[in-house]
Amino acid sequence: MRNRLKIARVSMDLTQQQLADKVGVTRQTISLIEKGTYNPTLKLCLQICYVLNKTLDDLFWVDEEDFEREKN
Amino acid sequence: MRNRLKIARVSMDLTQQQLADKVGVTRQTISLIEKGTYNPTLKLCLQICYVLNKTLDDLFWVDEEDFEREKN
DNA sequence: ACATTTTGCAATATATATTTTACATTTGTA
DNA sequence: TACAAATGTAAAATATATATTGCAAAATGT
Numbered sequence: 001m002r003n004r005l006k007i008a009r010v011s012m013d014l015t016q017q018q019l020a021d022k023v024g025v026t027r028q029t030i031s032l033i034e035k036g037t038y039n040p041t042l043k044l045c046l047q048i049c050y051v052l053n054k055t056l057d058d059l060f061w062v063d064e065e066d067f068e069r070e071k072n
Numbered sequence: 073m074r075n076r077l078k079i080a081r082v083s084m085d086l087t088q089q090q091l092a093d094k095v096g097v098t099r100q101t102i103s104l105i106e107k108g109t110y111n112p113t114l115k116l117c118l119q120i121c122y123v124l125n126k127t128l129d130d131l132f133w134v135d136e137e138d139f140e141r142e143k144n
Numbered sequence: 145a146c147a148t149t150t151t152g153c154a155a156t157a158t159a160t161a162t163t164t165t166a167c168a169t170t171t172g173t174a
Numbered sequence: 175t176a177c178a179a180a181t182g183t184a185a186a187a188t189a190t191a192t193a194t195t196g197c198a199a200a201a202t203g204t
Contacts, residue, residue: 067115
């Protein structure tokens, strides 16, 4: 999940700051989402998808087993 | 978006309370998400997807034009 | 028609997401 | 190699998501 966002961003040749500016959040927020530290709201996820031309599942889907593993 | 969640839930013959119990949130949260009042976190969206056997895009995708319209 | 269940609504409290600010570290480039 | 740019990190402040509680309204069951 984390790397998919970073990969999509870098594929469009955007820095975290540029993506943040386009989405309307701070650069730190993008950084922390990429690292998985933040649990972003749906609206923020959607806005990121629009900028990067990806779907929610492309960027944010986590298989249930992985989700459960991450919880512990 | 909103109706998709309700439709998926009802298709599985679940009340809001039952879905809430399975997901681990209050019944009111499910109600408010269905109505679009809450902006749920990604983790919550994922958990709802797992219970309802749907993808993020199935339940939560919003076209950009619609998103912009909803913002105003 | 009435009872029960389900959902909506509202206000307040609590939990958590995000911002702000600043500095550290890593990466890129000439 | 030196410096610039990009990213990581952390703590406190602020904003917002969710829980709690209770009642109303609507839907469904009998």
